[in-house]
Amino acid sequence: MTRPIILDLIPGAQGTATLLAALQVPDHVRPVLVLFSGRATEVEVALAHARDLLDQYGLEDVAVHAGCPGPMVRDGGVGSDLPTGQDGLGALHLVQAVRACPADSVSICCSGPLTTLALALVQAPDIGAHLHGVIVDGGAFYVHGDATTVAERNIAADPEAAATVLAAGVPVTLVPLDCTARLKADAVWMEQLEPMGRVPASIAGRVHAELVAARNGGARGSGVDVSLRAVAPLLALLSPGIFSGHMAHVDVECRGAFTRGMTVARRMGPPGVQPNVLLLDRMSVDAGRGVLRDLLLSVQA
Numbered sequence: 001m002t003r004p005i006i007l008d009l010i011p012g013a014q015g016t017a018t019l020l021a022a023l024q025v026p027d028h029v030r031p032v033l034v035l036f037s038g039r040a041t042e043v044e045v046a047l048a049h050a051r052d053l054l055d056q057y058g059l060e061d062v063a064v065h066a067g068c069p070g071p072m073v074r075d076g077g078v079g080s081d082l083p084t085g086q087d088g089l090g091a092l093h094l095v096q097a098v099r100a101c102p103a104d105s106v107s108i109c110c111s112g113p114l115t116t117l118a119l120a121l122v123q124a125p126d127i128g129a130h131l132h133g134v135i136v137d138g139g140a141f142y143v144h145g146d147a148t149t150v151a152e153r154n155i156a157a158d159p160e161a162a163a164t165v166l167a168a169g170v171p172v173t174l175v176p177l178d179c180t181a182r183l184k185a186d187a188v189w190m191e192q193l194e195p196m197g198r199v200p201a202s203i204a205g206r207v208h209a210e211l212v213a214a215r216n217g218g219a220r221g222s223g224v225d226v227s228l229r230a231v232a233p234l235l236a237l238l239s240p241g242i243f244s245g246h247m248a249h250v251d252v253e254c255r256g257a258f259t260r261g262m263t264v265a266r267r268m269g270p271p272g273v274q275p276n277v278l279l280l281d282r283m284s285v286d287a288g289r290g291v292l293r294d295l296l297l298s299v300q301a
Contacts, residue, residue: 002026003132004101005237006033006094008067010112011046013210014230018111019050020207021295022234023057029107029237031059033097035090037067037112049206056203065093067116071158091119098127106130109233111137113154118161121168128170135233138162139176139250139263141281147261152177155252156261163252172277174250175236176263179243179283180229185211187223189289196296204299228292235288236280242287245280249273 007022009015015036022029034054036046043066050064067090094116098106110117114136120127138154140146147156155162166172196208214226236243246267253262265279 002028002030003237004032004106005029006035006097006106006108007031007234008035008037008094008108008110008112008116009046010230011036011038011042013207013214013226014228015046015111016049016053016207016210017228017292017296018109018231018234019053020203020299021231021292023053023059024295024298025238031062032101032106033093034062034064035067035094035116036064037069037090037116040066040069043067043069053203063093063097066090067112068119071113071115072118072160072164073158090116091123094120095124095127098130099124101130103129104132107132107237108134109237110134111154111230111233113157114138114161114165115158118158118164121164121170125168128168131170133171133173133237134165135173135175135236136162136165137175137180137229137232139174139279141176141178141263141265141279143176143178143181145261146177148258150259151253151261152263155263159252159254159261162261162263163254166250166252166276169276173233173236173245173280174263174277175229175232175243175280175283177229179280180227180232182285183228183232183283183288184225185215185228186225189293190215192293193296196299202299204296207296207299228289231292232283232288235283235291239287239291242284242291243280244282245278247275248277248279249275250277250279 036043140152145151147153196204248265253259
C-alpha cells in the first residue's frame, strides 16, 4: 500500500534532499502536499525548486505551498487571528489535502516549527480522523537544546503550536535532538555521495551541489558538517527499525522566561494523564545516513 504523506519542510539543501528521498520509494509513500516554512526569500527559492523537482517526476498534481510564516503567539503574548491573510493559507492548504485522503491514511512529516499543523488542527479538528500519524523533528530531553540550553529550535520557535499539536489527540511520534544531534553530512558521507555530482545538470547533481554549498558555506567555508535532522521524520516513517523509543506524556513549557520551549517527558503521569507521543530516544546514526545515502544515490540522472 502506498501511503499518502505531507512534507512540512524547511527551505535549503536538507529540505530538498528530504523531498528527493521521499520520491524514490513510490511503492511506499507518495507526497500529496509539500510545504516550506521559513524566511520569505528562502521559501520562494525552495518552492520553485520543489515544483521543478516534482514536475520532473511527473507529479505536477502535487501542491507546493508556503507554510505559516510566523508563530501562533506574537511577541508580547498577542495571539494571531485565525486565519489572517497569508498566516492562514498554509493551514488551509493542509486542511484541504488531509480531508482529500481516506480516514487513518495520511502521515505528516514535520521538520520545522509546528505552526501550520497547529493552525490546521484548530481550524478543522475533524482532520485528525484522517491522520495515520504525525512525525515531528523536535524537542530535547537529556541533551542541551540548540535554541537555548533547555529548548530545541523547532519547539522554541512556536511553543504554543507544539503544545496545541500534542493536545490534539492525534498520533504523534517525536524525534528529538537526543536522536538527531549526530545525524550530519560529514566528509565521509559526502564522499559517498560523490557519484550524484557527476552530471551537474541532473536532478541528483543539483541536489548534490546544494549539499556541498551548505557545507562549504558554514564556518567561513571550512566545510563543516551539516545537520541532516530535517530528514529524520521521513527516516522514522520509512525505516522505523533504526529507532527505539517508548510511549510518554510530553508537555511543552510556554511561559517560563528561561524555560520557554522546553519539552518535559513523563513515562507515568498523574492519574488521568495518558501518553500523548511515541518518544524516540535512540537511533542508529550510521544506519540513518546509510538509508538516506542509498535513496539519494538511487536518483536517476
